[in-house]
Amino acid sequence: MTSAVTMNIVDNIAVIEVDNPPVNALSFAVRSGLQSCVREAEQHQSVEAIVLSCRGKTFIAGADITEFGKPMQPPALPDLLADMDTISKPIVAALHGTALGGGLEVALTCHYRVALASAKVGLPEVLLGLLPGAGGTQRLPRIAGVELALDMITSGRKVSSTEAAKAGLVDKVVDGDLLDNAIAFAKQVVADGQPLKRISDMTATVSDPAVFDEYRAKLAKTRRGFDAPQYCVDVVQAAVECDFAEGCKKERELFLKLMTGTQSQAQRHLFFAERQAGHVVGLDKATPTREVNSVAIIGAGTMGSGIAINFLNKGMQVTLLEMSLEALERGIEHIYAYYDGQVNKGRITQDQADASKALLSGTDAYAELDSVDLVIEAVFENMGVKKDVFTKLDKYCKPGAILASNTSTLNIDTIASFTSRPEDVIGLHFFSPANIMRLLEVVRGEKTADDVMATAMKLAKDINKIGVVSGVCDGFIGNRMLKGYGREAGALLLDGVAPVRIDKALYDFGMAMGPLTMGDLAGLDVGYRVRKERRERGDDVPVTDGAIADRLVEAGRLGQKAGKGYYHYEAGSRTPIPDPEVDEIIQQAMAALNRTAKDISDEEIVKRLIYPLINEAALILDEGIAQRPSDIDVVYIYGYGFPVYRGGPMFYADTVGLKNIVADMEDFKSRYGDDWEIAPLLKQLAEQGRKFADLAK
Ligand code: 3HC
Numbered sequence: 001m002t003s004a005v006t007m008n009i010v011d012n013i014a015v016i017e018v019d020n021p022p023v024n025a026l027s028f029a030v031r032s033g034l035q036s037c038v039r040e041a042e043q044h045q046s047v048e049a050i051v052l053s054c055r056g057k058t059f060i061a062g063a064d065i066t067e068f069g070k071p072m073q074p075p076a077l078p079d080l081l082a083d084m085d086t087i088s089k090p091i092v093a094a095l096h097g098t099a100l101g102g103g104l105e106v107a108l109t110c111h112y113r114v115a116l117a118s119a120k121v122g123l124p125e126v127l128l129g130l131l132p133g134a135g136g137t138q139r140l141p142r143i144a145g146v147e148l149a150l151d152m153i154t155s156g157r158k159v160s161s162t163e164a165a166k167a168g169l170v171d172k173v174v175d176g177d178l179l180d181n182a183i184a185f186a187k188q189v190v191a192d193g194q195p196l197k198r199i200s201d202m203t204a205t206v207s208d209p210a211v212f213d214e215y216r217a218k219l220a221k222t223r224r225g226f227d228a229p230q231y232c233v234d235v236v237q238a239a240v241e242c243d244f245a246e247g248c249k250k251e252r253e254l255f256l257k258l259m260t261g262t263q264s265q266a267q268r269h270l271f272f273a274e275r276q277a278g279h280v281v282g283l284d285k286a287t288p289t290r291e292v293n294s295v296a297i298i299g300a301g302t303m304g305s306g307i308a309i310n311f312l313n314k315g316m317q318v319t320l321l322e323m324s325l326e327a328l329e330r331g332i333e334h335i336y337a338y339y340d341g342q343v344n345k346g347r348i349t350q351d352q353a354d355a356s357k358a359l360l361s362g363t364d365a366y367a368e369l370d371s372v373d374l375v376i377e378a379v380f381e382n383m384g385v386k387k388d389v390f391t392k393l394d395k396y397c398k399p400g401a402i403l404a405s406n407t408s409t410l411n412i413d414t415i416a417s418f419t420s421r422p423e424d425v426i427g428l429h430f431f432s433p434a435n436i437m438r439l440l441e442v443v444r445g446e447k448t449a450d451d452v453m454a455t456a457m458k459l460a461k462d463i464n465k466i467g468v469v470s471g472v473c474d475g476f477i478g479n480r481m482l483k484g485y486g487r488e489a490g491a492l493l494l495d496g497v498a499p500v501r502i503d504k505a506l507y508d509f510g511m512a513m514g515p516l517t518m519g520d521l522a523g524l525d526v527g528y529r530v531r532k533e534r535r536e537r538g539d540d541v542p543v544t545d546g547a548i549a550d551r552l553v554e555a556g557r558l559g560q561k562a563g564k565g566y567y568h569y570e571a572g573s574r575t576p577i578p579d580p581e582v583d584e585i586i587q588q589a590m591a592a593l594n595r596t597a598k599d600i601s602d603e604e605i606v607k608r609l610i611y612p613l614i615n616e617a618a619l620i621l622d623e624g625i626a627q628r629p630s631d632i633d634v635v636y637i638y639g640y641g642f643p644v645y646r647g648g649p650m651f652y653a654d655t656v657g658l659k660n661i662v663a664d665m666e667d668f669k670s671r672y673g674d675d676w677e678i679a680p681l682l683k684q685l686a687e688q689g690r691k692f693a694d695l696a697k
């Protein structure tokens with residue numbers, strides 16, 4: 001017996017308790033402790049029933065993910081559970097918190113489950129690129145039905161104990177003391193002489209076997225490119241078609257296949273990357289945070305209104321400040337329309353919508369912001385306008401209020417210099433649509449105070465965002481990396497590669513959309529204006545930069561909003577349709593630059609777009625703009641639609657091999673010129689045979 005698992009016998013009931021903080025994961029100590037306690041309880045003559053419960057905030061939340069990829073010390077979980085399945089005394093699992101993955105599989109091997117009303121259960125393995133590997137795919141359909149099992153196993157969705165009880169997955173939902181209730185339940189089972197409810201003895205049936213193919217077809221769309229969801233369907237189908245032992249064999253086989261594959265490695269990497277992102281280098285975990293109960297947002301345009309919704313959804317007071325009452329009215333209407341839409345779609349009730357709306361107020365007077373805890377500025381992207389706003393904020397806001405800017409390109413230190421309190425100034429760079437996108441770049445200025453940083457990171461979590469720390473530079477982490485990506489998309493067009501081929505290659509790589517479709521969505525006029533201003537300022541902008549995009553804009557093709565950009569769009573549709581007029585514009589641009597079409601493979605298209613991301617990321621790491629490579633992965637997954645199963649650009653680079661990337665880039669440099677200058681850090685790591693992951697801190 002280990003201290004991670006203990007057993008007490010009270011009134012002929014053996015109470016086995018797991019105590020393995022923070023989430024009672026099934027580490028070696030827990031597995032071996034459980035095995036010996038259960039065996040001891042089986043042999044102990046006075047024991048009539050067993051209750052399995054957990055200390056701390058949750059029931060077992062799954063296998064210990066940190067042990068994955070290493071040799072497994074016996075007992076492996078499936079062996080432990082096979083052993084538990086032979087126990088002749090009733091076992092009751094007492095569920096609180098989240099019984100997830102291997103934790104739910106343990107509970108399903110027990111004969112009964114008693115749960116607190118607040119408890120949730122789920123099999124989230126698919127989110128780690130896996131399938132439940134300890135009988136979960138065989139037991140869940142047998143006890144809860146094929147439909148719910150397919151839903152839970154392919155989505156990883158957690159269900160409440162009430163929903164679980166309706167499906168028979170939980171035997172009793174209780175309030176009050178869980179352990180007392182579970183012991184009482186166990187005593188009743190003994191008193192009633194109830195036969196053991198062993199799920200492995202049950203059968204799983206399905207009314208319409210077509211459900212499996214329907215799921216496969218649906219998942220091919222919604223989880224495009226992912227292996228695990230399809231395998232999940234295969235194993236649930238096996239629960240219907242095979243006996244329990246045969247089904248478990250198939251489950252094991254596919255589980256191991258996924259576990260050793262790159263996709264699961266990538267998804268497990270992201271699980272830890274996401275949590276690691278919250279750790280700010282050089283910031284003590286005990287750094288105090290400032291209280292934030294009220295927020296003001298300056299500028300209620302596209303971003304400002306989206307940002308406001310995040311805080312309203314969390315029940316916080318939000319004040320919008322606009323430069324005119326008309327603009328204010330527009331912003332408020334936009335937010336109201338969002339809540340009305342949510343009600344119409346049945347996502348929230350009218351009361352919830354009304355409560356959120358009641359938290360919103362508006363003003364055009366800075367003096368009314370004298371008591372807010374946090375201000376987020378989202379006005380036009382112009383330093384003069386930002387100066388005006390921050391000067392006023394400095395004048396009217398209370399001491400200690402956090403003053404944030406949502407700027408996407410401007411220097412936070414310069415913005416901070418407009419105030420007498422640069423330590424209170426920070427960048428909070430939301431992504432559009434700001435109420436949906438989960439990424440939040442938290443930009444740490446030269447003088448940003450530690451407690452402001454700590455508050456911003458906590459706030460990100462509170463509003464369900466993933467905060468990633470960025471230093472100050474043009475474009476921060478994400479947009480700065482995009483520059484080379486956009487440059488190469490333009491260069492490929494000038495090499496005569498059709499827009500649809502470029503986009504399809506990237507879509508097939510797994511990106512949410514290709515670069516040109518993305519350009520059409522964002523609007524081609526934005527980049528056009530930037531290039532025009534830079535040329536007017538006398539900056540050295542290569543003639544190839546925007547050579548095609550500028551012609552498109554000048555022909556009125558501003559992107560989706562104009563119904564035409566790199567593609568044509570039917571009224572009301574977002575589907576890009578190739579357009580001969582664009583081919584003509586491309587031909588003209590190529591002729592003007594004396595370019596002829598090249599024969600370029602899809603593989604080269606992907607490399608020419610993805611490798612500049614990796615190269616710029618290496619510069620970003622070298623300059624200390626990003627704290628660690630995995631933060632960059634988080635930025636690209638949550639902000640830019642990079643395929644999850646490739647783990648983000650840094651993880652992907654490591655899987656390709658930095659040596660191979662450098663060799664290809666050298667080849668591109670010899671063929672396409674100095675844009676392909678290799679970042680010193682990338683070169684150095686490749687020469688040393690190292691990976692980006694080796695730089696982790
Ligand atoms: N193994 C190892 N460590 C884990 C873990 C696990 N299964 N689950 C969480 N942790 C760690 C986290 O890395 C984090 O560590 P840190 O503090 O050093 O960053 C710490 O526990 C706390 O985690 P969270 O910050 O996520 O805490 P929350 O309270 O927000 O959430 C949770 C708790 C809902 C349990 C969430 O951690 C979670 O979803 N965990 C993963 C659950 C999971 O995927 N289980 C399935 C595992 S695969 C499996 O069981 C295979 C089996 O079928 C054979």
Ligand code: NAI
Nearest residue numbers: 299300301302303322323327378379380381406407408432
């Ligand atoms: P927008 O043009 O939709 O909204 C700006 C709003 O600010 C307008 O409603 C305008 O009336 C108001 N405004 C302008 N000057 C003001 C002032 N002095 N006082 C009060 N209100 C004022 O612009 P958008 O897209 O919302 O961008 C706002 C900021 O967010 C910019 O800094 C931009 O770079 C940044 N950003 C934009 C993203 C996007 O995808 N649109 C993404 C991330 C950041």
